[in-house]
Amino acid sequence: MTAYIARRLAMTIPVLFGILFVTFLMKALIPTDAVLALYSGTVSEDKAAEAIAAIRAKYDLDKPWYHQFVLYVGDVARGDLGESVRTRQPVIDEIGYRYVNTMILTLASLVVALIVGLSTGIASAYWKGTWIDEVAMGIGLLGISMPAFFFGLILIFFFSVQLRWLPVMNAGDWKGLILPALTLGLIEAAPISRITRASMIEVLSQDYVKAIRAKGLPESHVVFRHALPNALLSILTILGLLIGGLLGGAFIIEVVFGWRGIGELAVKAIGWRDFTITQAIILVSATTYVMINLVIDILYAWADPRIKLG
Amino acid sequence: MRRFVRPILMVPVFVAGITAALPAMAQTVNLRLGEDPESLYNVQTNSLTANGVINYVLERLVYIDQSGTPQPWLSSGWTVSDDQTQITFTLREGLTFTDGTPFDPAAVVAHFNTVLDPAVASPQLATQGPLTSVEATGPMTVVFTYSEPFAPAFNALSGVGAGINSPTAVAAAGSDYARMPVGTGAFIVEQWIPGTSITLVRNDDFHEQFRSDIQNPGPAHVERIVLNVITEEGVAQAALETGELSAAALQADAIAQFVDNPDFQTIINKSSGNLTFLEFNQQTAPFDDARVRMAIGHAIDRDAAVMAAWDGYAQAAFGPLSAAIPGYDQAVVDELGTPYDPEKALALFAEAGWTDSDGDGILDKDGAAASFTILSYAGFTSIDRTLQVIQANLADIGVPVDLQTSDWGAFYPSLLEDGWDMDLMRWTWDDADVLNQIYAGDGHRDKLTPNADIDNILNRCSTTMEPAARLSCVSDAQRALLENMTAVPILTNWEVVAVQSNISGYGFDHAGYLLATDIKVE
Numbered sequence: 104m105t106a107y108i109a110r111r112l113a114m115t116i117p118v119l120f121g122i123l124f125v126t127f128l129m130k131a132l133i134p135t136d137a138v139l140a141l142y143s144g145t146v147s148e149d150k151a152a153e154a155i156a157a158i159r160a161k162y163d164l165d166k167p168w169y170h171q172f173v174l175y176v177g178d179v180a181r182g183d184l185g186e187s188v189r190t191r192q193p194v195i196d197e198i199g200y201r202y203v204n205t206m207i208l209t210l211a212s213l214v215v216a217l218i219v220g221l222s223t224g225i226a227s228a229y230w231k232g233t234w235i236d237e238v239a240m241g242i243g244l245l246g247i248s249m250p251a252f253f254f255g256l257i258l259i260f261f262f263s264v265q266l267r268w269l270p271v272m273n274a275g276d277w278k279g280l281i282l283p284a285l286t287l288g289l290i291e292a293a294p295i296s297r298i299t300r301a302s303m304i305e306v307l308s309q310d311y312v313k314a315i316r317a318k319g320l321p322e323s324h325v326v327f328r329h330a331l332p333n334a335l336l337s338i339l340t341i342l343g344l345l346i347g348g349l350l351g352g353a354f355i356i357e358v359v360f361g362w363r364g365i366g367e368l369a370v371k372a373i374g375w376r377d378f379t380i381t382q383a384i385i386l387v388s389a390t391t392y393v394m395i396n397l398v399i400d401i402l403y404a405w406a407d408p409r410i411k412l413g
Numbered sequence: 414m415r416r417f418v419r420p421i422l423m424v425p426v427f428v429a430g431i432t433a434a435l436p437a438m439a440q441t442v443n444l445r446l447g448e449d450p451e452s453l454y455n456v457q458t459n460s461l462t463a464n465g466v467i468n469y470v471l472e473r474l475v476y477i478d479q480s481g482t483p484q485p486w487l488s489s490g491w492t493v494s495d496d497q498t499q500i501t502f503t504l505r506e507g508l509t510f511t512d513g514t515p516f517d518p519a520a521v522v523a524h525f526n527t528v529l530d531p532a533v534a535s536p537q538l539a540t541q542g543p544l545t546s547v548e549a550t551g552p553m554t555v556v557f558t559y560s561e562p563f564a565p566a567f568n569a570l571s572g573v574g575a576g577i578n579s580p581t582a583v584a585a586a587g588s589d590y591a592r593m594p595v596g597t598g599a600f601i602v603e604q605w606i607p608g609t610s611i612t613l614v615r616n617d618d619f620h621e622q623f624r625s626d627i628q629n630p631g632p633a634h635v636e637r638i639v640l641n642v643i644t645e646e647g648v649a650q651a652a653l654e655t656g657e658l659s660a661a662a663l664q665a666d667a668i669a670q671f672v673d674n675p676d677f678q679t680i681i682n683k684s685s686g687n688l689t690f691l692e693f694n695q696q697t698a699p700f701d702d703a704r705v706r707m708a709i710g711h712a713i714d715r716d717a718a719v720m721a722a723w724d725g726y727a728q729a730a731f732g733p734l735s736a737a738i739p740g741y742d743q744a745v746v747d748e749l750g751t752p753y754d755p756e757k758a759l760a761l762f763a764e765a766g767w768t769d770s771d772g773d774g775i776l777d778k779d780g781a782a783a784s785f786t787i788l789s790y791a792g793f794t795s796i797d798r799t800l801q802v803i804q805a806n807l808a809d810i811g812v813p814v815d816l817q818t819s820d821w822g823a824f825y826p827s828l829l830e831d832g833w834d835m836d837l838m839r840w841t842w843d844d845a846d847v848l849n850q851i852y853a854g855d856g857h858r859d860k861l862t863p864n865a866d867i868d869n870i871l872n873r874c875s876t877t878m879e880p881a882a883r884l885s886c887v888s889d890a891q892r893a894l895l896e897n898m899t900a901v902p903i904l905t906n907w908e909v910v911a912v913q914s915n916i917s918g919y920g921f922d923h924a925g926y927l928l929a930t931d932i933k934v935e
Contacts, residue, residue: 133823135822135823135825135826139822139825139826140821140822140825141451141460141536153531153534153538154531154534154535154536154538154539155534157531157532157534158534161534187451189451190451190452190591191451191452191457191588191591192588192591197607200607201608256647256648259647259648259651260651263651263655264651264654264655267655270655270657271648271651271652271655271657272443272641272643272648272652272657272658273609274609274610275606275609358644358645359645359648360648361608361609361642361643361644361645361648363607363608363609367608367644368608371448371449371644374820374821374822375822376822
């Protein structure tokens with residue numbers, strides 16, 4: 104197991120290197136940079152040419168992209184993510200607390216998604232073909248089809264403007280977490296619900312379930328103690344993908360709700376062409392995604408003794 | 414790796430800070446910031462967002478009053494040398510920064526020396542024009558020296574970038590100064606939660622008010638101003654409705670909803686200096702021909718654009734300056750402007766050789782049918798709708814145009830390249846020097862045909878310090894630019910702000926900044 108983990112960790116290095124390389128290629132194809140974005144639109148850019156050149160030189164933006172890439176990889180290897188051209192502050196100061204906020208939002212959304220997805224999935228499987236099944240699956244379909252952006256604004260209108268239960272402006276506290284976590288969680292609950300339903304239906308029809316039912320065990324015992332743990336394995340398989348979806352979804356949701364995460368910053372940084380921030384966010388997100396998948400693989404082996412890592 | 418750890422450990426502190434800092438609502442005004450400013454150190458930024466925040470904290474040597482005339486602020490007066498290349502300011506005595514250190518010539522010199530230092534690469538450097546040095550010449554006098562007379566000097570010195578920081582605070586805070594500027598102003602930065610809000614607290618020791626455009630003679634009426642970062646328009650509007658925001662500027666679509674709502678008053682600032690205008694790539698035919706540019710001018714129905722883009726909260730523009738800028742000459746605009754007249758547009762196109770020779774409804778010349786592109790920036794409904802009106806108007810006279818919009822960061826650099834015909838642009842500025850910035854020489858993107866007559870006039874305007882002579886020069890510049898139809902003016906929009914009805918004294922200065930010390934919460 105230790106050797107497996109070490110090998111998987113070692114494999115993340117070429118993955119991250121590749122991601123960085125592609126990011127730099129994209130950057131090279133974009134015909135502008137943060138310095139120009141800062142100055143463009145101040146009508147006197149002719150007079151500003153000297154300052155533009157000085158800032159470009161300071162941040163190595165006057166060098167070819169492959170040279171910048173080499174310098175950047177060297178800096179990252181030393182744990183230095185660079186300085187934002189726009190704010191002139193270390194990137195780590197810009198994204199550190201935001202990374203934690205994104206993780207909080209992702210976890211909260213995952214909890215919502217699991218609670219809603221599992222309970223509706225189990226209910227629809229248990230009462231398969233009844234109105235409960237129809238309603239639960241209908242809501243699931245709505246969740247899959249609804250754009251996060253639109254759903255978020257609807258929730259703001261309903262809970263904040265109409266009912267006045269929650270503030271519109273996000274102070275970054277637990278109250279500000281509720282609506283974005285609900286939006287993201289309810290949308291991601293849909294696939295969990297459908298997969299739970301399918302695997303529960305399969306498990307509930309197996310012989311061992313019939314056997315324990317025949318023994319006269321209570322239904323709650325049959326469903327939660329015997330059928331559910333087996334059905335959960337398939338949820339665990341897609342958990343990595345789901346968390347990836349949550350991390351990606353957070354980018355949009357953070358903008359709508361003003362949740363100060365890395366997604367909200369990434370969207371802005373792309374507009375500012377502040378590539379030092381964009382690169383750092385891509386790097387941090389990719390690392391997180393790779394690590395989460397590693398943890399899930401290990402969990403999978405632990406949950407199902409038939410699977411061997413190696 | 415230690416750098417990774419620090420910000421993460423700080424999070425509980427942030428969260429605790431947010432909860433502890435929930436201000437007493439009574440004397441707090443909640444306003445909106447569209448995005449986090451990049452820095453609050455005016456040497457490091459020149460963005461509208463940052464300037465709007467820094468303006469609460471830093472004061473300048475001069476301000477521009479509502480009539481557009483420079484007036485003393487932190488200075489008590491000035492003299493201009495005979496050759497007009499030196500301005501000597503006398504500073505007011507007895508003022509202190511909010512960190513307790515004295516406001517003196519050393520502070521003024523320190524600020525401008527930092528701006529002038531090429532190694533600092535300050536975005537403010539360009540705004541100070543030919544300023545070469547700033548020196549203290551007496552206990553309370555400072556001399557600004559320019560390499561040539563600089564007419565917009567007072568305007569430049571009234572800008573937020575010329576706000577005086579406490580040099581002691583700058584030195585003590587290092588790079589953290591960008592998060593907590595210290596000035597002599599009516600407000601002090603109390604807290605900046607990045608990406609969430611900036612809280613300004615009243616400076617209770619504020620000196621007497623030296624500005625005549627502000628009613629309140631002393632410290633601000635309100636205790637706190639919280640500037641909340643809200644990116645989304647829809648969210649800002651919802652926050653206004655729930656009362657979480659005390660006031661916010663409205664997008665055209667939202668105005669109707671607030672105008673008749675008794676919980677709000679709408680304040681319309683008609684004196685903002687801005688212009689939406691159509692520019693040409695004069696390096697390519699047929700836009701190298703002034704008749705074609707004039708034809709386009711006559712083809713566009715500005716009133717339709719005002720209604721479509723701004724719901725009527727804008728003014729049709731026919732001159733290269735917006736009407737609120739000192740020096741705007743209505744007589745020249747009336748004489749040389751290009752009002753909506755499709756017949757005249759067609760006649761001018763015909764003069765330039767463009768007619769519908771094959772009867773297909775599209776103008777052509779030498780066998781080539783008209784087909785042009787207009788570039789602009791995405792994300793603004795008002796720009797999209799103005800473009801659509803222009804497209805429809807031009808189609809009406811047989812000139813099909815293709816609209817291409819992209820985000821600002823992609824759009825603006827594309828103008829430096831070839832391969833486009835027209836672009837729709839907008840500037841905001843509060844001084845006639847904007848003409849110089851855009852149109853002098855081959856223009857700010859090298860896409861104008863240099864015109865010696867226009868250059869001479871603009872150069873004269875830029876170096877004429879005497880106010881009456883300068884205004885006369887600005888009038889000449891408008892005449893020359895309209896005769897050449899260097900760009901087609903479309904409209905000047907008004908700023909419409911919805912303010913909760915329990916708030917009074919909400920108003921703006923000449924540059925469009927909020928006069929915050931006058932605000933009262935009932």
